[in-house]
Amino acid sequence: MHITKDLVAASATPLVLGILAEGESYGYAILKQVNELSGGHLEWTDGLLYPLLHRLERLGHVEATWHTPVEGRRRKYYRITDQGLKELAEQRRQWAAVVDTLRGVWNAGTALRPIPAPAWGVTG
Amino acid sequence: MTVDSGSDLEKQIAEWRAYMRRRRELHQPDAEELEDHLRDRIAELTAAGLHSDEAFLIAVKRMGSLDELSREFAREHSERLWKQLVLTGDDTGTPAAGARRDLLIMIAFAVGAALAFKVPALFGVDISDNSGGDFYLRNFGLFALAPLAAYFAWRRRVSPGVLGVLAALFALGAVAANAYPTAIESQTAVLAAIHLPIALWLVVGVAYAGGEWRSDRRRMDFIRFTGEWLIYFVLIALGGGVLTAFTVNIFSAIGLDAETFVGSWLVPCGAMAAVVVAAWLVEAKQSVIENMAPVLTRVFTPLFTVTLLVLLGAIAWTSNGIDVDRDVLIIFDLLLVVVLGLLLYAISARDPAARPGIFDKLQLALVLSALVIDVLVLAAITGRITEFGFTANKTAALGENIVLLANLSWSAWLFLGFIRGRLPFGRLEQWQTRYLVVYAAWAWIVVLAFPPLFGFA
Numbered sequence: 001m002h003i004t005k006d007l008v009a010a011s012a013t014p015l016v017l018g019i020l021a022e023g024e025s026y027g028y029a030i031l032k033q034v035n036e037l038s039g040g041h042l043e044w045t046d047g048l049l050y051p052l053l054h055r056l057e058r059l060g061h062v063e064a065t066w067h068t069p070v071e072g073r074r075r076k077y078y079r080i081t082d083q084g085l086k087e088l089a090e091q092r093r094q095w096a097a098v099v100d101t102l103r104g105v106w107n108a109g110t111a112l113r114p115i116p117a118p119a120w121g122v123t124g
Numbered sequence: 125m126t127v128d129s130g131s132d133l134e135k136q137i138a139e140w141r142a143y144m145r146r147r148r149e150l151h152q153p154d155a156e157e158l159e160d161h162l163r164d165r166i167a168e169l170t171a172a173g174l175h176s177d178e179a180f181l182i183a184v185k186r187m188g189s190l191d192e193l194s195r196e197f198a199r200e201h202s203e204r205l206w207k208q209l210v211l212t213g214d215d216t217g218t219p220a221a222g223a224r225r226d227l228l229i230m231i232a233f234a235v236g237a238a239l240a241f242k243v244p245a246l247f248g249v250d251i252s253d254n255s256g257g258d259f260y261l262r263n264f265g266l267f268a269l270a271p272l273a274a275y276f277a278w279r280r281r282v283s284p285g286v287l288g289v290l291a292a293l294f295a296l297g298a299v300a301a302n303a304y305p306t307a308i309e310s311q312t313a314v315l316a317a318i319h320l321p322i323a324l325w326l327v328v329g330v331a332y333a334g335g336e337w338r339s340d341r342r343r344m345d346f347i348r349f350t351g352e353w354l355i356y357f358v359l360i361a362l363g364g365g366v367l368t369a370f371t372v373n374i375f376s377a378i379g380l381d382a383e384t385f386v387g388s389w390l391v392p393c394g395a396m397a398a399v400v401v402a403a404w405l406v407e408a409k410q411s412v413i414e415n416m417a418p419v420l421t422r423v424f425t426p427l428f429t430v431t432l433l434v435l436l437g438a439i440a441w442t443s444n445g446i447d448v449d450r451d452v453l454i455i456f457d458l459l460l461v462v463v464l465g466l467l468l469y470a471i472s473a474r475d476p477a478a479r480p481g482i483f484d485k486l487q488l489a490l491v492l493s494a495l496v497i498d499v500l501v502l503a504a505i506t507g508r509i510t511e512f513g514f515t516a517n518k519t520a521a522l523g524e525n526i527v528l529l530a531n532l533s534w535s536a537w538l539f540l541g542f543i544r545g546r547l548p549f550g551r552l553e554q555w556q557t558r559y560l561v562v563y564a565a566w567a568w569i570v571v572l573a574f575p576p577l578f579g580f581a
Contacts, residue, residue, distance in 0.1 A: 060548025
């Protein structure tokens, strides 16, 4: 299954914020988590995660710090802020509304039949 | 590190890194962050059994095309490369041919601007006589800025809808400048002549942003553009002054009088053309004197802060009140404009993610001292106005003061929050870009509503 670009883009912010709400993380780990959570259906271009993270940082939804382990290379970690948590709650409300609406449409399956065109005097 | 590849892989990564370095949109820390990611990906793939060179290829491929990546980075970090807006214009064709064509088109617009200024002369409007001078004084903003707006509308290939809005706003300006029965000596006419260029400059901003005038990033780009444009324009004007002086003196040496030519052709037409040329220079020569405005800001912020603090100290020490008349109010309006300018250009060049530093504290001190002084001035002037009543000039000066005071007060508040680490820097940036609408509204009010309000006096 391939998920279209628009949907991937729209869901990126709540996904990243949601993952960071679980705890501090870094780019590669976030991507792996998205991949696992979506069962491999959400395909992101790896690099494009970073401009998104930088945008969230500029808006104040996340904070970034560089950690340097004793040995190994330094790595940039992101942590969600209070403002980011608020934004996440807001996004969750919006997505819940969208999902509910869609579910209503799918479940109404039988009730929402297309209205048949009137048969103008055609006899079978 | 889990990559067991050895020197081959390191060499490939080094090449990739060098390739990324060439992108100006990607700064060192970004490249480092991406490289960290690349190495993680390679480590995972080799752990799954791939050869290191296969793993490298797949990791690079998954990273996405470098073009797309740097475009996204440029979009997010427009303070690094705000000429990326130009991308919409000259993506096509080879760079050299594109630049050449751009140059020719810019020259066409500049010549058009210069000639348009002389079109009224065909109908007997002479800049040197009284009624002609009156006409040019009223319409000066239109002559200077309509070609610039047209140039940007062409550069950005704006949609017909935006084009319509631009045309309508310029038409509105033209009507406001000429339809009111104000004498040119009247206060309201002079005020309109001063405010029309400000209102129209912000209309140029709509064209500059290619119609995306709601976007905060595009507005910030326009603020940057304004500062750089002003610097180029002043440089051109200095050169023009030298040229003018030589022209007059050389020709008088051979017994010819060039002053008429200079006064009615060289200076006015040159100035009109310079408006377009300066705009083109800002975009084309970006890397030559990159971002002069922020550099000047760095130099003058400490100096202005010291001056204002000394002034405050002197007021407190001598307990001299501020002697208020209209000129004083205008001086202090200009002071607020300067302080706001210093603030804007410090903001526009700042990396929004950087931590607050000593310069930010200095900036806050500057804004606060300007605010204290301005409150003193306002208190004094309110007394004067309640005594002598409102005139157009006083109302305009007072209105401007309040518009600027409101901006700076809230900026100071946001700045304080930022320095204490409670607010992200982006909030301050957003406040400034959103406030542009207030300037536009005020300028249009003075142009459109003041003459009838004050009985065309």
